[in-house]
Amino acid sequence: MAIAYAHESTADQRRANRTRAVEGRTVLCRVRRCDGPGKAGRWESFKVPVEPGMNVIACLKHIAQNPVTVDGNTTTPVVYDAGCLEEVCGACTMLINGMARQSCSCLIDEYAPLEGDTITLEPMTKFPVIRDLWVDRARLFQSLTRVKAWVPIDGTYALGAGPKESPEVQQDRYDMSECMSCGCCLEACPQFTIEPDEASWDTSFIGAHAISQARLFNGHATGKELKNDRLDELMNPGGVSECGNAQNCVKVCPKGVPLTESIATIGRQVTIRSFTRFFSGK
Amino acid sequence: MSQERVIIVGGGLAGLAAAVRIAEDGVPVDLFSMVPVKRSHSVCAQGGINACNEVARQQGYSEYQHFDETLYGGDYLADQNPVLEMTNWAPKIIDLLDRMGVPFNRTPEQNRDLRLFGGSLFKRTHFAGATTGQQLLYALDEQTRRFEAEGRITKHEFWEFLWPVTVGEGEDKRCVGITAQDMRTMQIRSFRGGAVVMATGGCGLIFGKSTNSVICTGGAASRCYQDGAWYANGEMIQVHPTAIPGADKLRLMSESARGEGGRVWVPRKKGDTRKATDIPEPERLYFLEEKYPDYGNLVPRDIASREIFDICVNQGMGVSGQNQVYLDLSHMDPDYLTRKLGGILEIYEKFVGDDPRHTPMRIFPGVHYSMGGMWTTYTPGSYEPRARHGVHNPGDAAPVDTEVGRGMELGAHNNMMTNISGLYAFGEVNFAFHGATRLGANALLSCIFDGLFSGVSVANYVRDGAPKSDPTSELDQGVFDRVTAQEQSKMERLLASGVGDSDPTDPTHNPYAIGHELGVEMTAASTVVKTGPRLEQCLTKLDELTERYQGVRLSDGSMWTNQTLSYARAVGDMLILARVIAQGGLLRKESRGSHYRTDYPDRDDPNFMKTTIGRFNPDGTCSIEFKPVRADLVEARARTYGGSSKSKKSEPRQETVATS
Incomplete structure (x- = not known):
C-alpha cells in the first residue's frame, strides 16, 4: 500500500503510515503565514527533525526556538492558538494537509512518515485570521447564546438534587456535551460561510454544533423550559432549514458528536413547533 | 457614584463559579481570561469530584470522614477549618451541578453513579464519563453565558493579566484593580475593581513538560507575589503517578483507570524483553499491591509516584529498562471499560497507538498540580472540637451527632483573601485545602467550593468593606x-x-x-x-x-x-x-x-507542621518563614496507608521525572 498523504486519508491509512515511519528523519513544515487582518498571506517552510511520537505542536515549538526558514531566512515564531494539548479544549484547530483537525492529536508519523515528507499547516478559512494560524472564533460562542445553551436554574443556593435520568438519556446527553466548540464542523460545512461583519451573525447559518447544543438542552428536564425559545431561533433565518444535508459535519467531528442526528431531531421539533405556533398563536 | 465591580482573573472552575455566585448577588463582574473560558485548563480533569453521598453514608462514611481523609492525605499541612467547610459543602455542590445539567453517570435506578478513588475505602467520587472536569466547566460556562447575555457578567477573553493595582503599604495595602493586555491588539490598560479574585490555576510550565495546559505558567501568581502577596507551600508540587510521556507534554492517565481496577506492574525479571501480554501472571510484580495490601493500586499519588520512581530509577526494573511501568486494564471487560473510561482510553490510543483494552499502557509520573499557591486567610466558623473526638478512625460516626459545625463563617470578608486586602485567590492558585498532597477528585471540589462559598465574601466585601467608604471609582486615575x-x-x-x-x-x-x-x-x-x-x-x-x-x-x-x-x-x-x-x-x-x-x-x-510563607524582596530574592498550621480539630497521625515505614534507605539519585 502506498503512503497516503491526501486529506482524504482514512484512519486506517494513517495508522499504517505510523508503522512505516522512519526514525531520525527530517520533515518539511510548510506554514501559511499572515501578519494580521487585511495583510497579504505568504508561505514559509521549515526543516524539523522528528522524534517518535511527535505532533504538530512539537513542530511549532521547535520552530519557535529556531525561527529560520528552509531558505536560511530569519523569521518570527509562528502564532497559533493552543491549550490543553489533549484534544479536549478545542483551541489548536487548524487545517493540516487541507483538513480541519486539532494539531495536538496530529502525529507527524501519520502524516509525514518518510524522510523529506511535507506537512502543510493553514488557518481555518471560515473565521477571520488574527495572525498566522490563529483565527477569531467569537462567532462560534455567540451562536451558543443564540440558542440559549444553558439550563435555567433558580440560582446557586442549596435546592436539592437535579432531575433523575436514565443511563441511556445520560449517555445520549454526554455524547452531545463532549462538543468542545472547536469549529471543525463549521469548516467542513458548505452552508457555513465566513462572516466578518458581526451584525450579520444573528441571521447567518448557525452551524451543526449549535443545533446539537439546542437538542442537548431540549432533552434535559429543566433545560426544556427554554425549548420554544431555542426552536423559534432555529426557525429564523440562519436556522436549521438552511442545512444542505451534506453531512460533512459528522464526518469531521473529532469527538463523534451525533451532529446529523441532532439536525434531524431539531428539524422535527421545529416542524411541530411551527404547527403549534400557527394554530395556537404562541 | 457608579457601582463597584468585581474583577475575576481566570475562567476555569474557580473563576466561573465565583463569577456566577457574585453576579447572582447583584454585583457586576468583569471576567478576564487568556483563552475563551470554555477552553480553560479545568477541561483536562478526568476522574471526578468527591462528596459524601447517601450510599457511602449508610456504610459509615460522612462529610467528617471526607474531611479527615483530606487532612490525612495532605499529611496535616492544611489549616483544618477551611477543609472542614469544604467537605461539608461537597454534597450540596454535587446537587447544584446536577441541577445545572452535568451528565453525571447514572445507575439503572437513575441515581448518580459512584466510583472508588485514591485515599478512600468508600465510593465517594461522582463522575461524568472520563471528562468530568470538562463537563463541570461546561455547566459553569453555560451559566456564565446566561449571565453574560443578561449583562451581569462582562467577559474579557484573550486578555492577559499583567499586574495588580494596589494602594497603601503593609497592612493597609489594598487591591483596587488590575492592569491587563489585549493579546491581539497588544493594548495595555488598567481596570478598576472593588475586589480582585485571582483564579489563575497552577504553574506546571515551570517544570517544562507537565500535565498542565500551555497557559499554566504561574505568571499571574508570580506577579502578585512580586507586588507583595505571600506565596505559601510552593514546594508542594504533586507529581501524578500515571502520565503518558510525550514530546510536547505529559498527558494524564486518570486515577480512575486504577479506580476501575487498573493494576500497576513490571516484569519480575529485570530486562525481560517479552511483550507484556506474553508474560504470565506469576512473573509479574504488582509492587503497589504487594507493599500496600489495603489500598493497593489506590495509594495516594505521592506514594504511588515514589514507588514507581523507585522501581525504575533505583532498582532499574522499568519496562524495557526505561522509565516506564505498565498500567494494566487488559484483564477487564472491554465493553465495561469503554462505558466507564472511554474518553481517557481514546486519548491513550490516539497519542500512543495501542488499545489499552487489550495492551497494558506504559506510564511514568509527571508534574500535575500545585498544592502551594497564594497565601489566604479566613474567619473560623462555629465548630468547637471536643477532646474525645480528637482522633477520628475510619468508619467512626461523625462527632457531635450529625451536626459537624461550620469550619468557616459564611460571608466573612476575609475568607480566601490574601495578605493584600481586596485581593482574593481561588482554586489551584489558592494554597488552602490540600496540604502536602491533594487527594484525587478533590481539586474540582476545592475550585467550585472557593467560587461558591468565598464568592459570598467577595460580594460582601465590595458592598460593606473598604470599597464602601472609599470606592475605587473615585480613586485618582494616576494610581x-x-x-x-x-x-x-x-x-x-x-x-x-x-x-x-x-x-x-x-x-x-x-x-x-x-x-x-x-x-x-x-x-x-x-x-x-x-x-x-x-x-x-x-x-x-x-x-x-x-x-x-x-x-x-x-x-x-x-x-x-x-x-x-x-x-x-x-x-x-x-x-x-x-x-x-x-x-x-x-x-x-x-x-x-x-x-x-x-x-x-x-x-x-x-519543626515543620508549618506553612511555608515566601515573601518577595525587591532585589529578587525570597524570604521564607514557617508559620504553624491551625490544626485543632483532628490530631495528626502517621501517614502510612497500611504500608511499611515511609522512610526508605535508598541512594539519593537524581533523574528527570520524564525526559524533557
Missing part, C-alpha cells in the same frame, strides 16, 4: 496610570531587546531555550525525590538562568498578537516563582506528602 506605564515600559524593553541583530537560535538569550532549561532543572531537582545539595545546585542554576534572562532577546518585535512577548515576559516571572519553590524545598528539612527529602526521610511535626 492606575502608574501601573499601565510600568507595564508599557516593561514591554518596550523586551521588544527593543535586539530583535534580528543576533542568531535567533543561540540558546543563551532565547526565551524558549531558557524556559526549556528551567523546566529540565526544576523537574530534576524539585519533584519526586529531593536532597539539600541538589536543591542548592538548582538555586545556582536559577541564578544563571536569571542572569541570561536579563539579556533575553525576542525573535518577534511585532506590536500585533505577539505570543513570543507574552511567553518571554512569563519566563521572567516563572524564574522568580521557581526560586520560591526550590528555596522552600531546601529549607523544609523533613519529608511530608509530596515533598520527599532523602536526607530527611521522616515527617517532623514540631
Whole structure:
C-alpha cells in the first residue's frame, strides 16, 4: 500500500503510515503565514527533525526556538492558538494537509512518515485570521447564546438534587456535551460561510454544533423550559432549514458528536413547533 | 457614584463559579481570561469530584470522614477549618451541578453513579464519563453565558493579566484593580475593581513538560507575589503517578483507570524483553499491591509516584529498562471499560497507538498540580472540637451527632483573601485545602467550593468593606496610570531587546531555550525525590538562568498578537516563582506528602507542621518563614496507608521525572 498523504486519508491509512515511519528523519513544515487582518498571506517552510511520537505542536515549538526558514531566512515564531494539548479544549484547530483537525492529536508519523515528507499547516478559512494560524472564533460562542445553551436554574443556593435520568438519556446527553466548540464542523460545512461583519451573525447559518447544543438542552428536564425559545431561533433565518444535508459535519467531528442526528431531531421539533405556533398563536 | 465591580482573573472552575455566585448577588463582574473560558485548563480533569453521598453514608462514611481523609492525605499541612467547610459543602455542590445539567453517570435506578478513588475505602467520587472536569466547566460556562447575555457578567477573553493595582503599604495595602493586555491588539490598560479574585490555576510550565495546559505558567501568581502577596507551600508540587510521556507534554492517565481496577506492574525479571501480554501472571510484580495490601493500586499519588520512581530509577526494573511501568486494564471487560473510561482510553490510543483494552499502557509520573499557591486567610466558623473526638478512625460516626459545625463563617470578608486586602485567590492558585498532597477528585471540589462559598465574601466585601467608604471609582486615575506605564515600559524593553541583530537560535538569550532549561532543572531537582545539595545546585542554576534572562532577546518585535512577548515576559516571572519553590524545598528539612527529602526521610511535626510563607524582596530574592498550621480539630497521625515505614534507605539519585 502506498503512503497516503491526501486529506482524504482514512484512519486506517494513517495508522499504517505510523508503522512505516522512519526514525531520525527530517520533515518539511510548510506554514501559511499572515501578519494580521487585511495583510497579504505568504508561505514559509521549515526543516524539523522528528522524534517518535511527535505532533504538530512539537513542530511549532521547535520552530519557535529556531525561527529560520528552509531558505536560511530569519523569521518570527509562528502564532497559533493552543491549550490543553489533549484534544479536549478545542483551541489548536487548524487545517493540516487541507483538513480541519486539532494539531495536538496530529502525529507527524501519520502524516509525514518518510524522510523529506511535507506537512502543510493553514488557518481555518471560515473565521477571520488574527495572525498566522490563529483565527477569531467569537462567532462560534455567540451562536451558543443564540440558542440559549444553558439550563435555567433558580440560582446557586442549596435546592436539592437535579432531575433523575436514565443511563441511556445520560449517555445520549454526554455524547452531545463532549462538543468542545472547536469549529471543525463549521469548516467542513458548505452552508457555513465566513462572516466578518458581526451584525450579520444573528441571521447567518448557525452551524451543526449549535443545533446539537439546542437538542442537548431540549432533552434535559429543566433545560426544556427554554425549548420554544431555542426552536423559534432555529426557525429564523440562519436556522436549521438552511442545512444542505451534506453531512460533512459528522464526518469531521473529532469527538463523534451525533451532529446529523441532532439536525434531524431539531428539524422535527421545529416542524411541530411551527404547527403549534400557527394554530395556537404562541 | 457608579457601582463597584468585581474583577475575576481566570475562567476555569474557580473563576466561573465565583463569577456566577457574585453576579447572582447583584454585583457586576468583569471576567478576564487568556483563552475563551470554555477552553480553560479545568477541561483536562478526568476522574471526578468527591462528596459524601447517601450510599457511602449508610456504610459509615460522612462529610467528617471526607474531611479527615483530606487532612490525612495532605499529611496535616492544611489549616483544618477551611477543609472542614469544604467537605461539608461537597454534597450540596454535587446537587447544584446536577441541577445545572452535568451528565453525571447514572445507575439503572437513575441515581448518580459512584466510583472508588485514591485515599478512600468508600465510593465517594461522582463522575461524568472520563471528562468530568470538562463537563463541570461546561455547566459553569453555560451559566456564565446566561449571565453574560443578561449583562451581569462582562467577559474579557484573550486578555492577559499583567499586574495588580494596589494602594497603601503593609497592612493597609489594598487591591483596587488590575492592569491587563489585549493579546491581539497588544493594548495595555488598567481596570478598576472593588475586589480582585485571582483564579489563575497552577504553574506546571515551570517544570517544562507537565500535565498542565500551555497557559499554566504561574505568571499571574508570580506577579502578585512580586507586588507583595505571600506565596505559601510552593514546594508542594504533586507529581501524578500515571502520565503518558510525550514530546510536547505529559498527558494524564486518570486515577480512575486504577479506580476501575487498573493494576500497576513490571516484569519480575529485570530486562525481560517479552511483550507484556506474553508474560504470565506469576512473573509479574504488582509492587503497589504487594507493599500496600489495603489500598493497593489506590495509594495516594505521592506514594504511588515514589514507588514507581523507585522501581525504575533505583532498582532499574522499568519496562524495557526505561522509565516506564505498565498500567494494566487488559484483564477487564472491554465493553465495561469503554462505558466507564472511554474518553481517557481514546486519548491513550490516539497519542500512543495501542488499545489499552487489550495492551497494558506504559506510564511514568509527571508534574500535575500545585498544592502551594497564594497565601489566604479566613474567619473560623462555629465548630468547637471536643477532646474525645480528637482522633477520628475510619468508619467512626461523625462527632457531635450529625451536626459537624461550620469550619468557616459564611460571608466573612476575609475568607480566601490574601495578605493584600481586596485581593482574593481561588482554586489551584489558592494554597488552602490540600496540604502536602491533594487527594484525587478533590481539586474540582476545592475550585467550585472557593467560587461558591468565598464568592459570598467577595460580594460582601465590595458592598460593606473598604470599597464602601472609599470606592475605587473615585480613586485618582494616576494610581492606575502608574501601573499601565510600568507595564508599557516593561514591554518596550523586551521588544527593543535586539530583535534580528543576533542568531535567533543561540540558546543563551532565547526565551524558549531558557524556559526549556528551567523546566529540565526544576523537574530534576524539585519533584519526586529531593536532597539539600541538589536543591542548592538548582538555586545556582536559577541564578544563571536569571542572569541570561536579563539579556533575553525576542525573535518577534511585532506590536500585533505577539505570543513570543507574552511567553518571554512569563519566563521572567516563572524564574522568580521557581526560586520560591526550590528555596522552600531546601529549607523544609523533613519529608511530608509530596515533598520527599532523602536526607530527611521522616515527617517532623514540631519543626515543620508549618506553612511555608515566601515573601518577595525587591532585589529578587525570597524570604521564607514557617508559620504553624491551625490544626485543632483532628490530631495528626502517621501517614502510612497500611504500608511499611515511609522512610526508605535508598541512594539519593537524581533523574528527570520524564525526559524533557
